[in-house]
Amino acid sequence: MRTIYLIRHCSATGQAPTAALTSTGFQQAQDLVSFFENKEVEHIISSPYLRAKQSITLTALCKQLEIQTDSRLAERILSDIDLPDWMTQLEQTFTDMDLVLPGGESSREATNRAIEVIKEVPNHSILVTHGNLMSLVLKHFDDSYGFHEWKSLSNPDVYMLTINNSSTNISRVWNEKSNTPT
Template sequence: MHTEVVLVRHASSIPPTAEGPDELTRPLADNGLQQALELVETLTKLRPVAVWSSPYRRAIQTVKPTAQALGLPVRTRLQLREWDDGLPYTDDWEPHYARSWADPSHARPEGESLDQLTVRAVDVVRALAHENHGRLVLAATHGTFISRALSGFGMPTDWTFWQRMPMPAIYRLRFTDPHTQPAITDDCL
């Protein structure tokens, strides 16, 4: 018997700006709302028993149409949130992210390192697998979270991998036991 946790990267969102909205409330863009609708057929075929999400609006919006089609609630879990990078808003964020990817132990004041994110991501994915033994669950989250979860489970990821990950994207993690390494299937759309 196996357990699957299907990580879904949120669809295309409106870009961040200095004026907001903040990261928690930043929504999907119009094309992202359409992408969320286009995910319904693919995700409902998997027959998930639960739909989990980061509390960030764009992640919830990505799986809400699927949850509605399945008659399931979207439940949020704080641990599925995006990386707490500790970086105040800036248009020039890429060099800061590249530095963090080059040194995953680096943490800014008030932020978490990518190594810390990896531990958080692996822990919550394992918890979802343990809580749903023998079943399949969806977990809507974010690109950096997914990249670091995959890294923590032994799949090579780096700054370039993160940059190339589409929105939305789907990664299936299949566990024979929640304590072992999962088989990972890249179902990127």
């Protein structure tokens, strides 16, 4: 059995790969240190985006672990053009997993790259990613996750995946909206 913590990054200044955490985001990153203090963590893998790395840096320092980056944990690109109705388009990608918008990747493509990482990581790992990709990973293991669950994610958000040979159990173990672990 493997335990993997899947984290959505803390509050950030924007969506660009170089967007940093806000002052609130840095406080949230400190809260993650406390959250993981008594949890067994042996590996930390992050999206290469700055906000993801900043979200877990303090925890890595506390645990005396290096942060590995993996581009397969980067946010899913919905499209490379401005979509005035992007929210409607995003919702459609949760029901049509093969829908590809101009310059983007399908939900299935994004899910597959993230699942590759999950299959490779050892027990007691933290994976830091982004909201859309995180919700697609959760949907992979439980089809009831979708657009509305994506909308209800917080920054940060933490889910624990407990994986054995035949099944994966998903538990939401953080709720930033109430500022407490669940």
